[in-house]
Amino acid sequence: xxxxxxxxxxxxxxxxxxxxxxxxxxxxxxxxxxxxxxxxxxxxxxxxxxxxxxxxxxxxxxxxxxxxxxxxxxxxxxxxxxxxxxxxxxxxxxxxxxxxxxxxxxxxxxxxxxxxxxxxxxxxxxxxxxxxxxxxx
Ligand SMILES: Nc1nc2c(ncn2[C@@H]2O[C@H](COP(=O)(O)OP(=O)(O)O)[C@@H](O)[C@H]2O)c(=O)[nH]1
Ligand SMILES: [Mg+2]
Ligand SMILES: [Zn+2]
Numbered sequence: 229x230x231x232x233x234x235x236x237x238x239x240x241x242x243x244x245x246x247x248x249x250x251x252x253x254x255x256x257x258x259x260x261x262x263x264x265x266x267x268x269x270x271x272x273x274x275x276x277x278x279x280x281x282x283x284x285x286x287x288x289x290x291x292x293x294x295x296x297x298x299x300x301x302x303x304x305x306x307x308x309x310x311x312x313x314x315x316x317x318x319x320x321x322x323x324x325x326x327x328x329x330x331x332x333x334x335x336x337x338x339x340x341x342x343x344x345x346x347x348x349x350x351x352x353x354x355x356x357x358x359x360x361x362x363x364x365x
Contacts, residue, residue, distance in 0.1 A: 229251075229281075229285060229287070230281075230284075230285050231284045231285060232284075232285065232286075233286040233288070234285075234286065234287050234288065235276075235288040235290060236248060236287070236288065236289050236290060237290045237292060238292050239292055240260075240291060240292035241260070241292075242292070244289060244290075244292060245257035245258060245259045245260070245289055246259050248287060248289055252281055252287065254281075255279050255281070255287065257277065257279070257289045258277075275291065276288050276289065276290045276291065277289045297355070297358035297359055297360075298355065298359070301359060302359075303326050303356060303359050304324045304325070304326055306326075306352065306355060306356055306359060307326075307327055307335065307352065310348065310351075310352055312344055312345070312348055313327070313335055313338075313344055313348070313349070313352060316334045316335045316337075316338045316343075316344070317334070317335060318334075319334035320332060320333050320334045320335065321333070326356060327352070328353065328356065335349070
């Protein structure tokens with residue numbers, strides 16, 4: 229990290245600010261509590277905070293992310309970004325298939341036949357859930 233500008237990002241509540249404080253005790257990044265109801269972490273760091281360790285070393289602590297929703301990707305195109313799911317999508321009955329519940333879905337069939345791992349399919353569904361129907365530009 230020395231002699232560079234470093235930005236720390238990642239899911240909120242995982243301990244980014246605590247780790248930076250441990251690495252650089254002279255810095256004093258605000259540390260938050262993990263929300264007990266959602267377990268997802270509160271956004272204690274509400275804006276990115278830039279601090280100088282020395283003249284050539286800069287640390288930026290960022291609020292982090294609560295969930296991952298790729299910007300500008302349509303629900304029906306998300307599967308194109310999963311290299312292990314993509315090979316099956318052309319065999320779905322509907323070319324707008326989101327592989328969630330549609331009949332004749334080749335992706336669901338591939339999951340059932342263990343050609344696609346269940347964990348990866350759940351990751352796909354988790355992200356799908358966060359995508360708006362119409363991207364807001
Ligand atoms: N058990 C445990 N708690 C930690 C650890 N690191 C941070 N915490 C706690 O997790 C909460 C969130 O930490 P914080 O540094 O604010 O996370 P950030 O949102 O990623 O910056 C705080 O209550 C910390 O005290 C760790 O290694 N173990
Ligand atoms: Mg933080
Ligand atoms: Zn499908």
